[in-house]
Amino acid sequence: MKAKHIPRIDLHDRMELKNALPLRTPYVIYIDPCDTCNFRCKFCPSGNLGLMKKTKGRGHGPMDFQVYKGIIDSLKDFPDPIRVIRLYKEGEPLLNPHFADMVRYAKQSAQVLRVDTTTNASLLTRERSLEIIDAGLDRLNISVEGVNAEQYRDFSGHKMDYQQFVDNIAFFYDHKGKCEMNIKINGDILTSEQEEAFYRTFGNITDGISVERTIEYWPKYNEMKVEFDEGVSLLGGRSREVQVCPYVFYEMCINSDASYSLCRFDWNHAMLLDHHVGAPPTPKKIWDSIVLWNFQQQFLKKERKLMTVLSCPKCGILKQGVPEDLDEFAEEILDEM
Numbered sequence: 001m002k003a004k005h006i007p008r009i010d011l012h013d014r015m016e017l018k019n020a021l022p023l024r025t026p027y028v029i030y031i032d033p034c035d036t037c038n039f040r041c042k043f044c045p046s047g048n049l050g051l052m053k054k055t056k057g058r059g060h061g062p063m064d065f066q067v068y069k070g071i072i073d074s075l076k077d078f079p080d081p082i083r084v085i086r087l088y089k090e091g092e093p094l095l096n097p098h099f100a101d102m103v104r105y106a107k108q109s110a111q112v113l114r115v116d117t118t119t120n121a122s123l124l125t126r127e128r129s130l131e132i133i134d135a136g137l138d139r140l141n142i143s144v145e146g147v148n149a150e151q152y153r154d155f156s157g158h159k160m161d162y163q164q165f166v167d168n169i170a171f172f173y174d175h176k177g178k179c180e181m182n183i184k185i186n187g188d189i190l191t192s193e194q195e196e197a198f199y200r201t202f203g204n205i206t207d208g209i210s211v212e213r214t215i216e217y218w219p220k221y222n223e224m225k226v227e228f229d230e231g232v233s234l235l236g237g238r239s240r241e242v243q244v245c246p247y248v249f250y251e252m253c254i255n256s257d258a259s260y261s262l263c264r265f266d267w268n269h270a271m272l273l274d275h276h277v278g279a280p281p282t283p284k285k286i287w288d289s290i291v292l293w294n295f296q297q298q299f300l301k302k303e304r305k306l307m308t309v310l311s312c313p314k315c316g317i318l319k320q321g322v323p324e325d326l327d328e329f330a331e332e333i334l335d336e337m
Contacts, residue, residue, distance in 0.1 A: 001203035006182070007210045017246055018329040022337040025080035026287055028251040030264045031071065032089035033096035034062040035256040039120055040157030041145065043186075043214060045267045046090050047157065057269035062096040063256040068105070071254060075111035077284035087117040088141075089253060089264055094123040103135035114138040120145065121169055122160060129172040137179050142169060142206075144185040147197045155189055166201060173205040180207050187211035213320075241319040244299045244326040245312065248292075249333075252283060260286045262295055262310075265317060271310055293337075300334040302327075 035058055040047040045055075052059045075082055085106045087093050096102065099117075106112045116139035124142075132140075146152040149162040173181055183206040185198050195211060203209055245263075253264040260281060262271040273291055274281050286292065298307060305313050312318075326333065 001199060001209075003183075003203045003206045003209040005210060006208040007184070007212070017250060017324050018326055018333065021249055021333050023250055025078040025082065026250060026252045026283075027083045028086055029075075029082050029084075029283065030086045030089045030251060030253045031068065031102075032063065032091065032254065032256040033068075033087050033093040033099055033102060033117075034091040035059065035089070036061050036095060037090075037092040037120075038095060038122060038158065039092065039145070042155060055268050057255075057257065057259065057272075058090075058267075060257050062098070063102075063258065065098040065101060067258050068098075068102055071258065071283065072106055072109050072112070074282045074284070075109065077282060078111065078287075081111050081113050084114045084116060085112050087115065088119070089255065090267060091256070092123070093117050093119050094121075094128065100128070100131035100135040103132060103137050107136040116141065118143060120156075120158075122158060122165065124168050124172060126168065126171050129168070129175060133172070133175055133177055133179055139180040139182070140172065140176070142181070142183045144183055144198070144202065147185075147190070147194045147201065151189070151194075155186075166205075169202070170205040182206060182208035182210070184210045184212050186214055188214045240322075240325070242322050242325050242327050243302045243304050243318075244330050245304070245315070245318055246322060246324045246326050247317075248296055248299065249326075252287060254283070262292070263312075265311075265315070296337070297334065300330045300337070302330060 035046070036052075037044070037046045040049075045051055046058075072085075087099070087102055087106075093099055103115050103117075106115045115137055117137065118141040121142045121144075145156040145158075146154075146162075149160060152162065153159055169183070183202045185195075187195060190198065190211075198211070199209065247264065248262065251264065253261040253266065255261060255269065259269065260273045260283075261269060262273060266272075273286055273289065298304065304315075304318070307313050
C-alpha cells in the first residue's frame with residue numbers, strides 16, 4: 001500500500017496554539033460553497049430534509065460567486081495571509097458549479113496560502129477533477145461512506161456505480177500534480193473484513209488514508225440514527241473532555257449565504273455574529289469584534305458549562321475531537337489576550 005496512515009487533519013506548518021495566541025489573523029477560514037447535500041447520511045443534519053425545512057437560514061444552496069469574490073478580496077484587511085481557506089462546512093462543495101473558480105480565485109490572492117476541501121466525491125468526474133487540479137487545489141479530503149454500493153445506499157441513501165466512483169478517485173490521484181489527497185471512512189460501520197477491503201481499494205490511490213470513529217459533530221441534533229461510543233475519540237483513542245475550545249481561537253466560519261457563525265459546527269445557524277457587528281460585516285470586523293472576544297473569554301475562564309443559549313455546554317467535539325488541550329494554559333492565554 002502506497003498511502004500513509006495519517007488523519008485528514010491538516011498538520012501543514014503547524015505551531016502549538018498555546019504558544020501562538022492571541023492571533024491577529026485567523027489561521028483557517030471555513031467558507032461553505034453550498035449548504036445542501038446530495039447524500040442523506042444518517043448521522044448528518046444536512047441530509048435530513050424534513051429538519052432542514054424547519055431550520056431557519058438553511059437550504060439556500062450554493063454561495064453566489066460574486067459574493068465569494070468579495071469575501072476573498074476583503075482578506076486584504078488582515079495583517080497576515082490566511083494559512084488555509086477551507087471550502088467546506090455543511091453541504092457538498094461540488095454542488096456549487098463554480099467550485100473550481102472558487103479555488104482559483106483564492107489561490108490567485110496574495111492573502112491566501114493554501115486551499116483545501118472535503119467532499120463525498122460522488123460528483124468528482126474526470127472533467128471536474130481536471131478543472132479542480134488546474135485551479136490549484138492544495139488538498140483534497142474524501143469521505144468514503146461504504147465499501148460497496150449496497151452499504152452506500154444503506155448509510156448515505158445514495159445510489160451509485162461504486163466501481164465508477166473508485167475509478168474517478170483513481171483518475172484524480174493519477175493527475176493530481178502537487179495536490180495532496182486523503183481518504184477516510186467511518187470505521188463504526190465496518191467489519192474487520194470490510195476495513196481490509198477499504199485499504200485494498202483505496203490504499204494505492206491516495207497519499208493519506210485513515211479510519212475515523214463516529215462522534216457527535218452536531219450538538220443538539222437529536223435525530224441521529226447512528227450509535228457512537230462517547231469514550232472513543234475521532235481517531236480511535238480514548239476521549240477526554242476539555243473546557244477550552246481551541247477552534248474559536250484560530251478559525252472563522254462563513255456560511256454559504258455569507259453569514260458568519262461563531263462555530264463551524266453551527267449546523268442550525270443558531271450562533272450567528274452578523275447582527276452584533278454592524279453592516280456590512282467583513283472577516284476582519286468579525287475577528288476583531290467584542291462578541292467574539294467575549295465568547296473566547298468565557299472558555300478561558302472555564303465557563304463553558306454555564307453557557308445557556310449556545311450548544312457549547314454539551315458539545316461532543318470537546319470530548320471526542322479536540323486537536324489541542326488548552327485547559328492548563330487558559331489563565332496564561334487570557335492574560336496575553
